[in-house]
Amino acid sequence: EPEVTQTPSHQVTQMGQEVILRCVPISNHLYFYWYRQILGQKVEFLVSFYNNEISEKSEIFDDQFSVERPDGSNFTLKIRSTKLEDSAMYFCASRVDRALGNTIYFGEGSWLTVV
Amino acid sequence: QQQVKQSPQSLIVQKGGISIINCAYENTAFDYFPWYQQFPGKGPALLIAIRPDVSEKKEGRFTISFNKSAKQFSLHIMDSQPGDSATYFCAASMVDRGSTLGRLYFGRGTQLTVWP
Numbered sequence: 001e002p003e004v005t006q007t008p009s010h011q012v013t014q015m016g017q018e019v020i021l022r023c024v025p026i027s028n029h030l031y032f033y034w035y036r037q038i039l040g041q042k043v044e045f046l047v048s049f050y051n052n053e054i055s056e057k058s059e060i061f062d063d064q065f066s067v068e069r070p071d072g073s074n075f076t077l078k079i080r081s082t083k084l085e086d087s088a089m090y091f092c093a094s095r096v097d098r099a100l101g102n103t104i105y106f107g108e109g110s111w112l113t114v115v
Numbered sequence: 116q117q118q119v120k121q122s123p124q125s126l127i128v129q130k131g132g133i134s135i136i137n138c139a140y141e142n143t144a145f146d147y148f149p150w151y152q153q154f155p156g157k158g159p160a161l162l163i164a165i166r167p168d169v170s171e172k173k174e175g176r177f178t179i180s181f182n183k184s185a186k187q188f189s190l191h192i193m194d195s196q197p198g199d200s201a202t203y204f205c206a207a208s209m210v211d212r213g214s215t216l217g218r219l220y221f222g223r224g225t226q227l228t229v230w231p
Contacts, residue, residue: 101147
């Protein structure tokens with residue numbers, strides 16, 4: 001079964017450093033998302049991306065965050081200057097097409113620890 | 116603003132029993148209600164989903180009951196098994212509305228433990 005793959009699985013970074021989390025969505029999917037989950041809390045939406053531009057972003061997704069689809073397969077989340085409260089599991093997700101299906105498929109996550 | 120409220124926070128059920136998790140929503144624009152299952156260290160995986168034009172959907176041991184007038188929906192796990200022990204999240208989205216692209220609003224999760 002096709003799956004969303006994410007790298008790294010775990011990253012430890014110092015406060016103030018830049019971090020890039022990488023994702024390879026399912027190949028024929030057109031909609032891409034980043035969510036995050038702080039330990040023990042619910043999954044929260046960060047941003048959705050379609051046709052090479054951001055479609056929607058939450059209040060969490062401030063100026064320190066950015067997303068990019070640099071080529072036909074990768075989808076990245078950059079955190080410019082990490083803060084302690086950015087420590088969380090970050091999930092990439094994708095969906096095929098609005099008409100063809102509603103299911104959003106999640107990757108296994110990238111665990112970010114900011115120290 | 117909590118768009119989707121989920122209860123209970125944790126649930127302990129004996130093997131073979133019925134697990135019931137409840138969710139309530141406020142936004143009547145929601146038109147897609149999935150349930151996700153999450154094992155430790157893994158991403159959420161879609162378990163079952165329902166649209167508001169039906170009141171119940173069953174897939175194997177998993178059933179969603181949907182009450183549109185009450186703005187509530189619930190997950191029933193029949194014949195619960197130890198392998199069902201996981202965190203369950205309800206969610207809601209507006210799949211067919213403008214530019215929202217099906218953003219999921221998650222409940223806070225229910226940690227289910229099934230004792231053998």
